[in-house]
Amino acid sequence: MEHEPVLTDRVVELLVPALHGGGLFLDATLGRAGHARLVLDAAPAAQLVGIDRDPASLEESRTHLAPYEGRVRLVRDGFENLPAILERLGDAPLRGVLFDLGVSSPQLDEASRGFGYRSTGPLDMRMNPSQSLSANDVVNHYGERDLERVISRYGEERFARRIARALVDARPVGSTTELADIVKNAIPAATRRTGGHPARRTFQALRIEVNDELGALERGLPAAIDALDSGGRAVVISYHSLEDRVAKRTFAEAAKGCVCPPDFPICTCGAHAVVRVLTRRPLVPTAEETERNPRARSAKLRAVEKLAEPVGGDAA
Numbered sequence: 001m002e003h004e005p006v007l008t009d010r011v012v013e014l015l016v017p018a019l020h021g022g023g024l025f026l027d028a029t030l031g032r033a034g035h036a037r038l039v040l041d042a043a044p045a046a047q048l049v050g051i052d053r054d055p056a057s058l059e060e061s062r063t064h065l066a067p068y069e070g071r072v073r074l075v076r077d078g079f080e081n082l083p084a085i086l087e088r089l090g091d092a093p094l095r096g097v098l099f100d101l102g103v104s105s106p107q108l109d110e111a112s113r114g115f116g117y118r119s120t121g122p123l124d125m126r127m128n129p130s131q132s133l134s135a136n137d138v139v140n141h142y143g144e145r146d147l148e149r150v151i152s153r154y155g156e157e158r159f160a161r162r163i164a165r166a167l168v169d170a171r172p173v174g175s176t177t178e179l180a181d182i183v184k185n186a187i188p189a190a191t192r193r194t195g196g197h198p199a200r201r202t203f204q205a206l207r208i209e210v211n212d213e214l215g216a217l218e219r220g221l222p223a224a225i226d227a228l229d230s231g232g233r234a235v236v237i238s239y240h241s242l243e244d245r246v247a248k249r250t251f252a253e254a255a256k257g258c259v260c261p262p263d264f265p266i267c268t269c270g271a272h273a274v275v276r277v278l279t280r281r282p283l284v285p286t287a288e289e290t291e292r293n294p295r296a297r298s299a300k301l302r303a304v305e306k307l308a309e310p311v312g313g314d315a316a
């Protein structure tokens with residue numbers, strides 16, 4: 001399946017005002033360059049830096065971005081390494097950043113990547129195929145307690161203990177469909193009919209663990225905010241509550257000014273607001289969009305704008 005980018009109008013509306021005068025647009029999760037092409041079309045003076053840790057995504061994007069030759073640089077790396085990536089790129093002002101998190105439809109559909117529970121593939125799930133940790137290591141070699149922790153924390157799965165026990169008992173687990181069947185059978189029959197496919201949460205958990213998805217966002221997003229030029233904007237689209245929580249918290253902290261008690265005569269905490277939040281509540285797709293593109297169903301978009309000068313709180 002082709003990847004259909006999510007919330008495209010919102011992404012363009014939010015990023016393009018910051019890119020009218022040119023400068024760098026950094027797409028930290030380039031994928032198939034769906035969003036990137038729309039932003040390049042709407043902001044003709046902007047230059048794109050596209051990052052992805054999956055070489056297959058970058059290769060595909062190279063073809064899609066051929067018409068924009070001279071305006072595009074592609075980087076195969078993880079966005080958690082943003083400070084080093086930006087240093088290599090020189091000092092063009094960074095005017096816009098997009099994080100469209102998770103995996104793309106072609107990654108999910110390609111059985112050999114091991115992301116999907118509907119088709120048989122190896123226990124892989126690595127976005128970057130040259131990293132060593134794969135789903136096989138987690139499923140077949142983690143201790144039962146660690147496996148339970150991963151499934152419970154990253155899958156928010158209430159039957160994590162039963163699933164971890166069943167997986168350990170079934171070792172070696174050989175494929176994605178075998179894994180999905182073990183998970184399904186470990187869950188009480190009465191609850192299997194609710195909340196989508198019974199293995200969805202366990203697959204999400206394993207993917208997050210294998211790719212350190214939350215750790216990457218916790219490192220990459222503050223680095224992006226730090227590097228933004230004043231008036232530059234950052235947009236994050238997340239697909240589950242754990243990612244959305246990291247985005248919300250990171251933006252709230254960056255938007256927070258002085259935290260001294262109100263009766264302090266002068267600021268002693270030294271905290272400064274560096275952004276203003278552009279989305280008081282997360283933006284979500286319309287019913288029409290989720291009808292057309294079921295992948296959009298869980299999407300939440302948050303955005304901030306970098307302030308010209310750090311701003312303190314009331315007491316500053």
Ligand SMILES: C[S@@+](CC[C@H](N)C(=O)[O-])C[C@H]1O[C@@H](n2cnc3c(N)ncnc32)[C@H](O)[C@@H]1O
Binds near residue numbers: 003004101102103104
């Ligand atoms: C949802 S897709 C992005 C789709 C893209 N916006 C489009 O319109 O085609 C997410 C992409 O981000 C990449 N990715 C996820 N985490 C990453 C990370 N930490 N660093 C770099 N790329 C990452 C994945 O490999 C995938 O290609």
